[in-house]
Each structure stands twice: as C-alpha cells, then as structure tokens.
Amino acid sequence: MRRSIATVCVSGTLDDKLTAAAAAGFDGIELFENDLVVSPWSPAEIRARCAGLGLSIDLYQPFRDFEGVPADVLELNLRRAARKFDVMEALGTDTMLVCSSVSPDARDDDALAAEHLSRLATQAAERGIRIAYEALAWGRNVSTWDHAWRIVRAAGHPALGLCLDSFHILSREVSPDGIADITPGKIFFVQLADAPHLRMDVLQWSRHHRLFPGQGAFDLPGLITNIQASGYDGPLSLEVFNDVFRQADPARTAVDAMRSLIALEDRAGLHPLPPAPTLRGHAFTEFAVDGGTGPQLREALRGLGFAHTGQHRTKPVELWEQSACRVVLNSAVTRPGAAISAIAVSTDDPEAALRRAVALRAPAHVSAHGPREVSLASVTAPDGTDVFLTDHSTDWRADFLSTGDSPGIGTGLLSTDHIGLTQPFDHFDEAGLFYDSVLGLGRLATEEFAAPFGLMRSRALATTGREVRLALTVALLRRGEWAPGVPEPQHIAFSTSDIMATAARVPQRLAIPDNYYADLAARFALPDDTIEPLRRHGVLYDRDAHGGELLHFYTPVHGGRVFFEIVERRGGYDAFGETNAPVRMAAHRHLRLTTGRATPQLAGDA
Numbered sequence: 261m262r263r264s265i266a267t268v269c270v271s272g273t274l275d276d277k278l279t280a281a282a283a284a285g286f287d288g289i290e291l292f293e294n295d296l297v298v299s300p301w302s303p304a305e306i307r308a309r310c311a312g313l314g315l316s317i318d319l320y321q322p323f324r325d326f327e328g329v330p331a332d333v334l335e336l337n338l339r340r341a342a343r344k345f346d347v348m349e350a351l352g353t354d355t356m357l358v359c360s361s362v363s364p365d366a367r368d369d370d371a372l373a374a375e376h377l378s379r380l381a382t383q384a385a386e387r388g389i390r391i392a393y394e395a396l397a398w399g400r401n402v403s404t405w406d407h408a409w410r411i412v413r414a415a416g417h418p419a420l421g422l423c424l425d426s427f428h429i430l431s432r433e434v435s436p437d438g439i440a441d442i443t444p445g446k447i448f449f450v451q452l453a454d455a456p457h458l459r460m461d462v463l464q465w466s467r468h469h470r471l472f473p474g475q476g477a478f479d480l481p482g483l484i485t486n487i488q489a490s491g492y493d494g495p496l497s498l499e500v501f502n503d504v505f506r507q508a509d510p511a512r513t514a515v516d517a518m519r520s521l522i523a524l525e526d527r528a529g530l531h532p533l534p535p536a537p538t539l540r541g542h543a544f545t546e547f548a549v550d551g552g553t554g555p556q557l558r559e560a561l562r563g564l565g566f567a568h569t570g571q572h573r574t575k576p577v578e579l580w581e582q583s584a585c586r587v588v589l590n591s592a593v594t595r596p597g598a599a600i601s602a603i604a605v606s607t608d609d610p611e612a613a614l615r616r617a618v619a620l621r622a623p624a625h626v627s628a629h630g631p632r633e634v635s636l637a638s639v640t641a642p643d644g645t646d647v648f649l650t651d652h653s654t655d656w657r658a659d660f661l662s663t664g665d666s667p668g669i670g671t672g673l674l675s676t677d678h679i680g681l682t683q684p685f686d687h688f689d690e691a692g693l694f695y696d697s698v699l700g701l702g703r704l705a706t707e708e709f710a711a712p713f714g715l716m717r718s719r720a721l722a723t724t725g726r727e728v729r730l731a732l733t734v735a736l737l738r739r740g741e742w743a744p745g746v747p748e749p750q751h752i753a754f755s756t757s758d759i760m761a762t763a764a765r766v767p768q769r770l771a772i773p774d775n776y777y778a779d780l781a782a783r784f785a786l787p788d789d790t791i792e793p794l795r796r797h798g799v800l801y802d803r804d805a806h807g808g809e810l811l812h813f814y815t816p817v818h819g820g821r822v823f824f825e826i827v828e829r830r831g832g833y834d835a836f837g838e839t840n841a842p843v844r845m846a847a848h849r850h851l852r853l854t855t856g857r858a859t860p861q862l863a864g865d866a
C-alpha cells in the first residue's frame with residue numbers, strides 16, 4: 261500500500277516538509293491548504309517539486325463548511341470550490357477532502373446534505389476531481405463515520421466517497437466494525453492518527469494530542485483490518501496534529517512517522533517484519549565518563565560493592581561487576597560529564613533483531629572493533645543511547661583482561677532491575693515507539709506526577725517476563741529558564757533480595773526527609789516498627805493495589821547527571837515507585853544546595 265503523510269504532521273515550511281517526507285521514504289503527501297497558502301511557490305512549482313522528490317499529492321485538504329446551507333450560501337460555496345479545483349488542477353491532484361460542516365448555518369438534514377454534496381461532486385467530476393467526505397468528530401450535524409456514509413450512499417454519486425480518519429472514528433462511541441461493509445470503492449481516502457485516552461473536548465484532543473500509530477491507545481490494527489475488508493487499496497496516510505511534532509525537527513518526525521506506519525502494517529498483518537527480538541536480560545550498561553567524572557563513578561561503584569574485574573584490551577574501558585550487575589566505564593568517548601552511553605541486552609538472534617531495526621528505519625550498526633575484539637550489533641535510540649544486542653555466542657567479556665579483582669560478597673546486589681532515562685522533550689513519544697516496535701518492549705503504565713521543578717510524565721516499558729525494563733521520563737512542558745533540577749538525569753536500578761541488609765552496607769544513600777515517613781505511615785497505615793527501619797536507612801516504600809511492595813533507596817547524583825537506585829520488589833510489585841520520584845528530586849536538590857557536591861548524607865551503619 262502507498263504510504264502518505266499530511267503536511268500538518270511536521271514542522272517547517274512546505275519546502276522543509278516535502279524534503280522530510282521524501283527523505284523518510286513516503287510515496288505521497290496530503291497537502292494542507294495553509295501550507296500552500298504561505299508558500300512562495302505556485303501550485304505548478306509545488307507539483308514539480310513533489311515530482312522531483314518522487315512524491316505524489318494524494319489529497320488536497322481541507323475544504324470546510326460546505327453542505328446543508330441556504331441556497332444563496334450554496335452558490336457561494338460552489339464558486340469557492342471551483343477556485344480550489346483550479347488550484348488542484350495545477351497541483352495535479354484529484355481528490356479533495358471536504359469535512360463535515362461546523363457552521364451554525366448548516367441544517368440537520370441528510371437529504372439536503374446529500375443533494376449539496378452531489379452537486380459538488382458533479383462540478384468536481386467535470387474537472388476529473390473526486391470529493392472525499394469526512395465526518396469531523398465535532399461536526400455540527402455529522403460527526404460519525406456511519407452518518408457520513410449514509411449521506412454519501414444517499415447521494416449515490418460516483419465522484420463522491422468517504423474519507424475515513426481513525427481519530428474521528430475511534431474518538432467516538434460508534435463501533436468501526438461496520439466499515440468492513442462499506443460498498444467497495446466508496447472509501448476514497450484513509451487518514452491515520454493515534455491518540456492517548458483523554459477526557460476532554462474532542463476538538464482540543466484532536467488538534468493538540470494526536471500521535472503517530474502505536475504511540476497512543478487506539479486499536480489501529482483492528483481498524484485497518486476493517487478498512488481492508490471493504491476492499492480499500494488507496495494510500496494509508498498519516499494525519500497527526502501534535503503540538504510537539506509541530507516544533508520538532510521535521511526530518512526526524514518524518515522518520516518517526518514512517519516507523520509508526522511500518523510497525524502498524526506489521527501489526528495489521530499487511531507487511532510482516534522479522535519478529536521482535538526475545539530479550540533475555542540486561543547484559544551490561546555503559547557510562548561514558550571523562551577525567552573528572554570517571555573517578556566519581558568509580559568511587560560510587562566501589563561504595564555499592566562493585567569490583568573492577570576487567571580492563572579492556574585496547575581502550576580505556578573498565579568492567580565493574582557484582583553478581584549479574586555489570587557496568588562498563590568508558591573514557592574513550594570524548595564527551596564531557598557522565599552519561600549512560602549504551603545499554604546492552606542479551607537476545608537469541610542479534611542479526612534478526614538488526615534486520616527488524618533496519619526495516620523500521622532505526623539507525624543500526626555492527627560496531628567496528630579492533631583485532632581480537634567481538635563485534636556487537638547495536639541500534640541507536642532516539643535519545644542517542646546505543647542499544648547493544650548480545651547473544652550467548654558473542655563473548656563480549658573476551659574483550660576484557662581480568663584484573664584479578666573480585667567483588668566478594670558485595671552488598672547483595674543481584675541484577676539490573678531497570679534503567680531510567682530522561683528523554684529529550686521533542687522525542688519522548690518517538691522513544692516509546694522505538695523501544696516498543698524495534699526491541700519489542702511492551703508498554704506498561706504511563707504515569708504523571710508533580711515534581712519540584714515541573715510536571716513529569718513517565719512511561720515504563722518491559723519484556724513480558726520483566727527481564728528487561730526501562731523507565732522513560734520527560735517534562736510535560738519544555739523547560740523554561742528556571743531549571744535547577746539535574747539536567748536530564750539517568751539512572752540504573754539494581755535489585756536486591758534484602759534491602760535493609762544492602763542499605764546497611766552502602767554508605768552513599770540519599771537522605772530522605774522525616775516528613776516523607778510521617779506521610780507514609782498515614783497513607784499505608786504502617787506501624788512504627790515497619791516505618792522506623794525504612795526511615796533509618798533512607799528507604800522509600802510503595803504498595804500496589806494487589807499488595808505488592810517496592811522498597812528502594814537512591815544514591816546521590818554522580819558526575820552531575822547519574823545516580824543509582826537499589827530496589828527490592830515483593831509480592832509481584834510491577835511498577836517503578838514513580839510516586840516517590842518527587843521526594844528523590846527534592847532530596848537531590850537539597851543535597852546539592854547544602855553540600856555543593858555529591859557526598860554521602862547517611863553514615864554507613866555496617
């Protein structure tokens with residue numbers, strides 16, 4: 261099927277948008293009228309530019325407030341349409357989108373609407389043009405797909421058909437099942453958008469919060485199946501109005517859009533991709549460090565009971581270990597500060613995973629290494645983090661010479677529980693789709709919480725068996741000038757089966773205010789002898805609806821950006837303790853203000 265994108269989806273002028281759409285591999289575009297109106301190019305020049313880029317203009321849109329009006333207004337509307345047909349002729353496009361009227365002048369009279377649309381279609385047909393009628397979810401009289409279909413069917417005009425827009429369909433209560441029974445050939449165009457479930461005015465929801473397929477909550481594969489059943493074989497076109505995408509780099513947004521469509525076609529069974537990889541667990545996590553932050557991270561790892569077990573054969577790269585927790589410190593990367601530069605996950609077939617990633621337009625590589633070094637498949641995530649894919653046959657440890665050091669009993673850390681990555685504001689939804697579609701991490705809950713420096717959104721992704729977990733966070737609004745929080749913090753959470761024993765052995769624990777424990781006691785009705793050890797160790801607590809419990813503590817921030825978390829999950833607790841994140845943020849800020857550096861606040865009591 262042809263893949264199209266509406267020019268409203270991406271930022272920029274028409275030139276930027278066309279370049280981005282073509283570079284991302286789209287076959288065609290929907291030309292939104294505003295983009296034409298503000299363009300210095302004539303319609304003929306736009307046509308030539310599109311042709312030069314290999315893009316067809318599949319739809320001209322929107323034409324508004326046409327049908328059901330008094331006779332004199334109808335004549336004006338037909339004349340207005342004739343002008344647009346002139347433009348369309350010069351553009352070389354043959355389908356015009358007419359959305360259901362929102363005008364107070366429009367009468368609630370299906371027969372009248374059918375008659376008017378039929379007249380428009382007659383006038384269009386004389387110019388070789390077709391009319392695709394779309395029910396806006398907030399249309400004055402026509403707001404559902406089935407109502408639009410009744411009118412189109414009643415008009416019975418060969419040049420009049422439907423434009424189906426997944427947002428308008430799935431934001432309403434009318435079931436999409438009947439779409440399969442629409443007369444073959446009467447669906448002229450299909451627009452696709454996803455959206456989160458929101459309780460708000462539907463126009464605001466549509467104009468600000470649409471997302472690319474797979475980024476929201478709508479069942480788009482199910483809808484596609486119905487549309488296919490009707491025999492539709494025209495373009496699948498993305499039409500996404502989104503406040504963030506409107507401001508973001510159009511080239512990236514267009515690739516994100518293309519990925520969403522390819523993933524949707526896979527899910528709907530239209531074009532199957534190589535299957536998503538089965539991830540077996542976190543293999544290691546790599547920090548890029550510099551001369552200043554390297555020593556801080558080393559000290560922090562030592563404090564957590566890690567040992568420096570391996571030294572890379574050829575590079576200034578260190579392996580630190582405790583049980584199945586593995587951290588790599590890489591000083592070879594020339595970037596200032598400290599940051600999680602790569603996460604490595606083990607999977608059965610890295611090659612197949614890479615093929616899927618490439619098919620999904622993800623930047624995939626097989627890393628070039630020196631002699632005697634293993635080559636690792638990797639994919640770069642939207643925030644720049646490299647995701648390495650290792651399997652049992654790639655012995656990445658062979659790159660490291662043993663230092664002879666061993667962690668001994670350590671502090672009881674067992675394995676990597678999750679990785680927390682704050683996302684760049686423009687790329688949060690892109691990141692969710694990336695991890696979901698490319699790596700097969702399912703989306704768990706999305707939470708919002710009020711943090712000291714602004715509202716935050718967090719989205720958890722994980723494998724079904726929870727072998728790999730990620731927590732992505734982002735500010736709900738772009739940061740302003742007052743930004744005292746840690747810039748884009750990142751963390752690794754390690755698991756323990758005895759949080760109190762681990763805490764007793766880890767001196768570098770973030771101090772948590774007494775107020776938190778007073779509130780905890782009240783909220784969960786916890787007795788003093790439960791609260792007291794938590795308070796003494798700076799351990800935070802959460803409980804889910806099923807009685808599952810999370811006990812966790814944090815370290816100070818190291819290298820200006822990264823920190824560690826230690827978690828003990830009890831009774832199947834499956835979340836991330838997001839409710840405690842504001843406490844952590846305030847405590848990190850307090851620590852910075854009172855000490856000016858990341859020193860331990862709680863004495864080790866081992």
Ligand SMILES: O=C(O)c1ccc(O)c(O)c1
Nearest residue numbers: 321322359394425467499
């Ligand atoms: O929000 C709008 O006005 C609008 C315009 C054209 C569309 O196809 C649509 O779905 C919405």
Ligand SMILES: [Mg+2]
Nearest residue numbers: 394425451499
């Ligand atoms: Mg639409």
